[in-house]
Amino acid sequence: MELAPRSSALPRWLLPLLLLLGLSAGAVIDWPTDEGKEEWDYVTVRKDAHMFWWLYYATNPCKNFSELPLVMWLQGGPGGSSTGFGNFEEIGPLDRDLKPRRTTWLQAASLLFVDNPVGSGFSYVNKSNAYARNLATVASDMMVLLKSFFDCHKEFQTVPFYIFSESYGGKMAAGIALELYKAVQQGTIKCTFSGVALGDSWISPVDSVVSWGPYLYSMSLLEDEGLAEVSKIAEQVLAAVDQGLYTEATQLWGKAEMVIEQNTDGVNFYNILTKSAPLSAMESSLEFTQSHLAPLCQRHVRHLQPDALSQLMNGPIRKKLKIIPEDCSWGGQATNVFVNMEGDFMKPVISIVDELLETGLNVTVYNGQLDLIVDTMGQEAWVRKLKWPELPKFNQLKWKALYSDPESSETSAFVKSHKNLAFYWILRAGHMVPSDQGDMALKMMRMVTQQE
Known part of the structure; x- marks a missing residue:
C-alpha cells in the first residue's frame, strides 16, 4: 500500500512561539523549513518491504528549486537512517534540537533522504524474510522507489540528480548508481542522473x-x-x-x-x-x-x-509525519538489517566504480582525514586498483588546496580532478564529514554539483 504524501505548512517562527507558550516540541505537528516545502511517503518496494523517504525542496532565496540540483543522501551501517542521522545530524535544515543549521545543503539543493535498506529508520518489513541480504536487492529496491518518486514528481525529472553517501551508504550508492544509469538509458526511470559521491565509503x-x-x-x-x-x-x-x-x-x-x-x-x-x-x-x-x-x-x-536522536524521531518527528505505523519505531529493525547483510558486508565493489567511470558518469570520492573505519589510506589504495584508462593521468596530477572561507588562509581540503573522477581530502574531519566540517562539506557539494 502506498500512502499519500504529506506536506508541511507552518512558518518556522511559529515553533519557538509555541514553545514559549508552554507547548512541547512533541505537540508541534507541522513545522517547516525556511518557507520551504516538504513531502514524505512510503513506497512498497517488494512484498512486505516498505521504504520511507522524505523530500525537502531547496530554499535558496535567489533561485527557484527547479534551478538547483536534487541530492539524495544515503546513510551507512547498514541500518543507519538517512531521514534521521543524515537529516538532523549532518545536512538537513534543522539540527536535532530543531534549530536551523547554518551549513544545511538545502540552500544549494533539494534534498531527498531515503531510509534504506528496508528496515532502516522508519522503513520496515512485515516478515523477516523480506530484509535485503545483498547489494543487488538493495539496488533493485531503490529502483522501485526512484521510479515511483520521479513518476510522481515530474518537476524533478529535468533537474540534475546526484547521489551523495557516507560509509556503507557509499557501497550501496555505487550499486544503485550503476542500476539507475541503466534504467535511465532504458527509459524505465525518467531523471537527469548527473553523478554519485562516495563519502568515507566501504567500497573495498x-x-x-x-x-x-x-x-x-x-x-x-x-x-x-x-x-x-x-x-x-x-x-x-x-x-x-x-x-x-x-x-x-x-x-x-x-x-x-x-x-x-x-x-x-x-x-x-x-x-x-x-x-x-x-x-x-x-x-x-x-x-x-x-x-x-x-x-x-x-x-x-x-x-x-544516539538516544537524543531516537527520542526526537520517535517523539516529535513521528507525530509530525503522521503516517508511521503504530508497530514501527524509528531504528527498531536496524539490527536485523545489519545481521542480514553479514555475508555481503566485506565484498568489494571496485569493479562497479570502474563501470561507473566507463559510462562517463561523474564519480566523486571524498574522505575525512581523521576517519579510521574508512581511513584515507585505504580509500587511496582501492582507487589505485581501478582499471579506468584515465587513471594514470589522474595520478600524475597535483592536488589543489581548498578554503571553506575565502578570507581565511587555513587549508580546509585538497582536491584532485580529471575527466569524470574527483577525489577530495577533507581536513580535520572524521567519518561524518558534514558533521565535523560543515562549511567545507557544503562547498564540496556545490563544486560536485557544478555550482562553484
Whole structure:
C-alpha cells in the first residue's frame, strides 16, 4: 500500500512561539523549513518491504528549486537512517534540537533522504524474510522507489540528480548508481542522473582493514607490538576475502576492531582524535542470534542512533509525519538489517566504480582525514586498483588546496580532478564529514554539483 504524501505548512517562527507558550516540541505537528516545502511517503518496494523517504525542496532565496540540483543522501551501517542521522545530524535544515543549521545543503539543493535498506529508520518489513541480504536487492529496491518518486514528481525529472553517501551508504550508492544509469538509458526511470559521491565509503573493506595498522602507527596510536598484532589479524581478513569467505571475513573484521581497541586504549573509529565510550554491560550483552555481531552492531549501527536522536524521531518527528505505523519505531529493525547483510558486508565493489567511470558518469570520492573505519589510506589504495584508462593521468596530477572561507588562509581540503573522477581530502574531519566540517562539506557539494 502506498500512502499519500504529506506536506508541511507552518512558518518556522511559529515553533519557538509555541514553545514559549508552554507547548512541547512533541505537540508541534507541522513545522517547516525556511518557507520551504516538504513531502514524505512510503513506497512498497517488494512484498512486505516498505521504504520511507522524505523530500525537502531547496530554499535558496535567489533561485527557484527547479534551478538547483536534487541530492539524495544515503546513510551507512547498514541500518543507519538517512531521514534521521543524515537529516538532523549532518545536512538537513534543522539540527536535532530543531534549530536551523547554518551549513544545511538545502540552500544549494533539494534534498531527498531515503531510509534504506528496508528496515532502516522508519522503513520496515512485515516478515523477516523480506530484509535485503545483498547489494543487488538493495539496488533493485531503490529502483522501485526512484521510479515511483520521479513518476510522481515530474518537476524533478529535468533537474540534475546526484547521489551523495557516507560509509556503507557509499557501497550501496555505487550499486544503485550503476542500476539507475541503466534504467535511465532504458527509459524505465525518467531523471537527469548527473553523478554519485562516495563519502568515507566501504567500497573495498579489506583495503581499509590492512591500512588501519600503518595509519594508527603513523599517528602515534600504535607502537611496534601493537602494529604487529593488528597486522596479523588484518592478514587473516585479507586471506578470507581472497578466498571469497565473506561471512568469515566479517567476523575477522570484528576481531580486528577489538585488537585495535585493546592496543589504542579505545580509539574512536569515527574520529581518531576522540575516544570511544566503553560498551555498557547492557549494550554488549548477546542480544542477537549471531552473538559475534553484537559489538559490531553496537559500534556501527547504534552509533547512528544516539538516544537524543531516537527520542526526537520517535517523539516529535513521528507525530509530525503522521503516517508511521503504530508497530514501527524509528531504528527498531536496524539490527536485523545489519545481521542480514553479514555475508555481503566485506565484498568489494571496485569493479562497479570502474563501470561507473566507463559510462562517463561523474564519480566523486571524498574522505575525512581523521576517519579510521574508512581511513584515507585505504580509500587511496582501492582507487589505485581501478582499471579506468584515465587513471594514470589522474595520478600524475597535483592536488589543489581548498578554503571553506575565502578570507581565511587555513587549508580546509585538497582536491584532485580529471575527466569524470574527483577525489577530495577533507581536513580535520572524521567519518561524518558534514558533521565535523560543515562549511567545507557544503562547498564540496556545490563544486560536485557544478555550482562553484
